[in-house]
Amino acid sequence: MSTIPTPAPQEAATPIVIVGHVDHGKSTLIGRLLYDTDSLPDGRVAQIIESSKKRGLAVEWSFLLDSLQIERDQGVTVDSTRIPFRLGTRQFVIVDAPGHRQFLRNMITGAADAEAAVLVVDANEGAQEQTRRHAMLLRLIGIRHVIVLMNKVDILDYDQQKIEAAERDVTALLHQLEIEPTVFVPASAREGDNMASRSDKMPWYKGPTLTEALAAVPAPSSRADLPLRLPVQDVYRFDTKRIVVGRIERGRIRVGDEIVIGTQGARARIATIESWHTAPQVAAVAGQSVAVTLEPDVIPDRGDFLYPASAAPLRAARIRTRLFWLRQEPLRVGESFRLRLATAEHQITVAAIDSVVRLEDLTEHPAEEVPPEGFAEITLAVSETMLFDPFVPGTSDGRGVLVDRNQQIVGGAPLIGVAESVAGRNAIHPTGSAVSLWDRARAKGHRGGVFWMTGLPGAGKSTLARGAETRLFSRGIDVSVLDGDTLRAGLCSDLGFSEADRRENVRRAAAVARILAESGQVVIVALISPTIADRELARQIVGEGFHEIFIDTPQATCEQRDPKGLYAAARAGKIEGFTGIDAPYEAPVRPDLRLETANASSDETAARLAAFIGDEIRLDEAAQRQKS
Amino acid sequence: MDDLDQLEAQSIFILREAYRKLKPLAMLWSLGKDSNVMLWLARKAFLGRVPFPVMHVDTGKKFPEMYQFRDEYTKKWNLELLLGDCPPVEDIDPTLPPAARSAARKTAGLAAMIDRYKLAGVIAGIRRDEQATRAKERVFSPRGAGHKWDVRNQPPEFWDQYATPHEPGMHVRVHPLLSWREIDIWRYVEREGIPLVDLYFAKDGKRYRSLGDQDITSPVESNATTVAEVIAELETSRTSERAGRAMDHESEDAFERLRVAGYL
Numbered sequence: 001m002s003t004i005p006t007p008a009p010q011e012a013a014t015p016i017v018i019v020g021h022v023d024h025g026k027s028t029l030i031g032r033l034l035y036d037t038d039s040l041p042d043g044r045v046a047q048i049i050e051s052s053k054k055r056g057l058a059v060e061w062s063f064l065l066d067s068l069q070i071e072r073d074q075g076v077t078v079d080s081t082r083i084p085f086r087l088g089t090r091q092f093v094i095v096d097a098p099g100h101r102q103f104l105r106n107m108i109t110g111a112a113d114a115e116a117a118v119l120v121v122d123a124n125e126g127a128q129e130q131t132r133r134h135a136m137l138l139r140l141i142g143i144r145h146v147i148v149l150m151n152k153v154d155i156l157d158y159d160q161q162k163i164e165a166a167e168r169d170v171t172a173l174l175h176q177l178e179i180e181p182t183v184f185v186p187a188s189a190r191e192g193d194n195m196a197s198r199s200d201k202m203p204w205y206k207g208p209t210l211t212e213a214l215a216a217v218p219a220p221s222s223r224a225d226l227p228l229r230l231p232v233q234d235v236y237r238f239d240t241k242r243i244v245v246g247r248i249e250r251g252r253i254r255v256g257d258e259i260v261i262g263t264q265g266a267r268a269r270i271a272t273i274e275s276w277h278t279a280p281q282v283a284a285v286a287g288q289s290v291a292v293t294l295e296p297d298v299i300p301d302r303g304d305f306l307y308p309a310s311a312a313p314l315r316a317a318r319i320r321t322r323l324f325w326l327r328q329e330p331l332r333v334g335e336s337f338r339l340r341l342a343t344a345e346h347q348i349t350v351a352a353i354d355s356v357v358r359l360e361d362l363t364e365h366p367a368e369e370v371p372p373e374g375f376a377e378i379t380l381a382v383s384e385t386m387l388f389d390p391f392v393p394g395t396s397d398g399r400g401v402l403v404d405r406n407q408q409i410v411g412g413a414p415l416i417g418v419a420e421s422v423a424g425r426n427a428i429h430p431t432g433s434a435v436s437l438w439d440r441a442r443a444k445g446h447r448g449g450v451f452w453m454t455g456l457p458g459a460g461k462s463t464l465a466r467g468a469e470t471r472l473f474s475r476g477i478d479v480s481v482l483d484g485d486t487l488r489a490g491l492c493s494d495l496g497f498s499e500a501d502r503r504e505n506v507r508r509a510a511a512v513a514r515i516l517a518e519s520g521q522v523v524i525v526a527l528i529s530p531t532i533a534d535r536e537l538a539r540q541i542v543g544e545g546f547h548e549i550f551i552d553t554p555q556a557t558c559e560q561r562d563p564k565g566l567y568a569a570a571r572a573g574k575i576e577g578f579t580g581i582d583a584p585y586e587a588p589v590r591p592d593l594r595l596e597t598a599n600a601s602s603d604e605t606a607a608r609l610a611a612f613i614g615d616e617i618r619l620d621e622a623a624q625r626q627k628s
Numbered sequence: 629m630d631d632l633d634q635l636e637a638q639s640i641f642i643l644r645e646a647y648r649k650l651k652p653l654a655m656l657w658s659l660g661k662d663s664n665v666m667l668w669l670a671r672k673a674f675l676g677r678v679p680f681p682v683m684h685v686d687t688g689k690k691f692p693e694m695y696q697f698r699d700e701y702t703k704k705w706n707l708e709l710l711l712g713d714c715p716p717v718e719d720i721d722p723t724l725p726p727a728a729r730s731a732a733r734k735t736a737g738l739a740a741m742i743d744r745y746k747l748a749g750v751i752a753g754i755r756r757d758e759q760a761t762r763a764k765e766r767v768f769s770p771r772g773a774g775h776k777w778d779v780r781n782q783p784p785e786f787w788d789q790y791a792t793p794h795e796p797g798m799h800v801r802v803h804p805l806l807s808w809r810e811i812d813i814w815r816y817v818e819r820e821g822i823p824l825v826d827l828y829f830a831k832d833g834k835r836y837r838s839l840g841d842q843d844i845t846s847p848v849e850s851n852a853t854t855v856a857e858v859i860a861e862l863e864t865s866r867t868s869e870r871a872g873r874a875m876d877h878e879s880e881d882a883f884e885r886l887r888v889a890g891y892l
Contacts, residue, residue: 407791408793
């Protein structure tokens with residue numbers, strides 16, 4: 001019998017990802033670190049020396065990692081590698097992420113679960129494209145503990161001023177991403193300065209060496225004390241029992257706890273926690289894969305969250321997300337995917353591209369599409385109401401992933417929050433069109449758009465709308481008019497003039513305008529829409545391409561024209577709540593176009609309106625060339 | 629939760645994903661320590677059952693103790709065992725070095741079984757720390773037509789979301805032990821009391837650290853006769869686990885070539 005005691009329970013290894021631009025020295029850093037901390041298996045160092053000699057090079061620490069033949073032949077790391085590594089009693093796993101652009105997805109594969117990152121920056125070259133890209137990813141996958149290693153400072157002669165100047169540039173870059181680096185370590189991986197031992201060439205540097213900085217990485221925070229989230233992974237029927245299995249993402253369960261199930265909101269108690277070859281369990285915590293029975297014996301679906309009634313997730317059918325797009329082709333509005341969130345899978349359509357990150361300076365801009373392997377904020381329309389928690393770094397909350405029809409992952413989509421609902425209702429099931437706005441615009445020779453005319457009754461909205469319509473149509477533009485009275489005669493015939501009905505009238509007009517505009521048409525809406533809130537609602541519903549046009553006619557003129565006799569009727573007390581008489585009209589503060597009609601003929605004004613619309617819907621020159 | 633609890637929970641999660649998403653599914657049982665741990669984890673995931681068949685791709689050259697172990701535990705653990713044989717070495721790519729060529733028989737045998745049972749998923753017990761090429765693996769590793777591993781074009785895999793392509797002729801290798809290290813396996817064997825073939829324990833100053841075919845596996849010097857002694861020995865060991873596997877050392881790329889073709 002052995003007298004050796006069973007080893008004490010150990011902490012799980014802390015994963016650390018190494019990122020940075022190609023050739024800034026990631027692999028060298030790792031090789032050197034393993035060598036300095038005596039973490040290499042016997043024979044491995046000899047292998048490196050032999051391999052380096054064979055290729056006529058000085059000792060090449062990176063050969064340790066570049067274990068695939070193709071990598072050594074090309075001198076680049078193809079895929080991420082994981083290397084166990086120990087500092088004192090603490091176990092780490094180093095994840096090496098490649099710097100080459102086309103291998104982005106491998107980097108994410110390696111980095112997504114890391115506790116901390118070492119961002120390697122060549123102090124001579126400063127931040128490069130991959131530096132920015134990797135830093136952006138660190139932010140999007142939620143790694144906040146970032147150690148910046150300013151490498152190759154031997155080439156700067158260990159000069160304090162030069163090194164600190166380089167640090168300032170990197171600080172500014174990370175600041176834009178709201179990343180606060182934990183520490184900057186000036187180092188030379190090749191020479192071993194400030195790696196595992198303090199460099200004697202930089203007496204001015206008082207901060208930690210790389211190994212000291214790694215040892216100071218905090219242990220992952222426990223998720224056990226947060227409200228319960230148990231996504232259902234599967235439901236088994238073994239013998240006579242129905243067993244619900246899944247991994248507790250946060251919080252804990254106890255036998256007897258009452259929980260709510262998924263969007264249907266059924267309630268049940270945890271009746272038992274089932275297990276095999278363990279002591280009987282009455283409780284389990286975040287991180288454990290569990291099997292439970294429920295009382296009453298309700299049947300959840302895969303993807304349903306079990307959660308406490310006191311702390312429900314958010315519920316929405318339109319969700320704003322950040323996106324890291326992993327495809328080599330662009331992403332456009334209207335494309336459909338599946339959104340995976342924990343074990344759930346939802347059909348989604350890209351409803352809007354809210355902004356796209358320009359990698360040169362990490363600023364956000366409006367754009368028609370997300371470029372290949374780009375970063376963006378987008379709005380997803382989900383085919384049904386779904387439950388989610390917004391993304392929080394260091395937890396599994398809100399870790400959305402987009403997959404295509406072939407179940408291939410095409411992007412990461414950390415969920416930010418509920419997007420403004422287009423229709424104010426959640427039970428919508430939008431499907432995307434395979435024809436993009438851009439395709440339509442190219443075919444028609446102009447963009448679609450919504451030109452929303454507001455003004456007092458009798459201001460001349462309908463007359464001007466029809467005049468502009470005729471002019472635009474004669475120029476070959478696909479244009480139509482949605483006029484208040486026409487709408488009320490059909491689509492809105494069920495509506496009266498109460499505040500709620502007026503608002504609904506606006507909502508319907510905007511929704512129809514959006515559909516027409518999305519089909520590539522130019523839509524002129526002529527609707528009193530008296531309040532700022534009305535027009536704001538319309539703007540939200542229509543989204544991009546909404547133009548507010550104020551038909552500015554003095555009330556006296558309107559009342560004098562009174563083409564429908566409405567002012568007279570209102571004055572006579574026959575109409576209640578008539579805009580301008582006993583209901584207010586809020587003029588636009590900053591309309592896209594203001595048309596004063598009092599001193600111009602309606603022909604002239606209609607021509608001005610048509611000219612304005614013509615300018616707004618013009619394709620730019622690049623697009624024109626593409627068309628021809 | 630300590631590190632073994634975390635590894636166990638993650639492996640159970642992976643096995644349940646595979647069972648849910650890949651049908652038909654089977655688990656490779658090489659009779660070694662890793663695949664025994666994997667079977668044990670499956671029984672944990674499915675509450676004492678193994679709800680899919682286990683496959684032994686038999687080269688015909690395993691140690692007698694291994695065949696004995698297989699027959700004993702197939703019964704004890706109530707396993708549905710699928711057996712497959714391997715083509716003779718003469719049928720294998722003659723440009724491979726001798727030991728790799730011998731090992732490649734198993735690849736051919738496995739390919740034949742995957743085709744015969746039209747498997748969508750094959751669970752295998754490889755670990756990242758065994759060999760540098762295995763370190764590149766995904767948890768769910770799609771294999772294209774001809775079972776080829778396209779190492780340069782692997783899918784992204786993060787946040788516990790796995791690619792599960794469904795195309796004719798494709799299958800997915802599932803690797804629930806990818807994050808385990810050799811010493812974790814032994815500590816888990818100790819904690820759970822998982823039975824192993826005796827060859828892992830020292831006789832006359834030698835034991836097998838890794839078990840393959842008799843002709844291409846050699847024992848290492850050791851006096852460890854119990855699981856606890858093996859753990860103590862590994863904590864001070866500085867040689868690689870597969871040092872006793874001949875095909876890993878024949879040329880720089882022999883093992884990678886094996887894996888691209890579908891070797892585990």
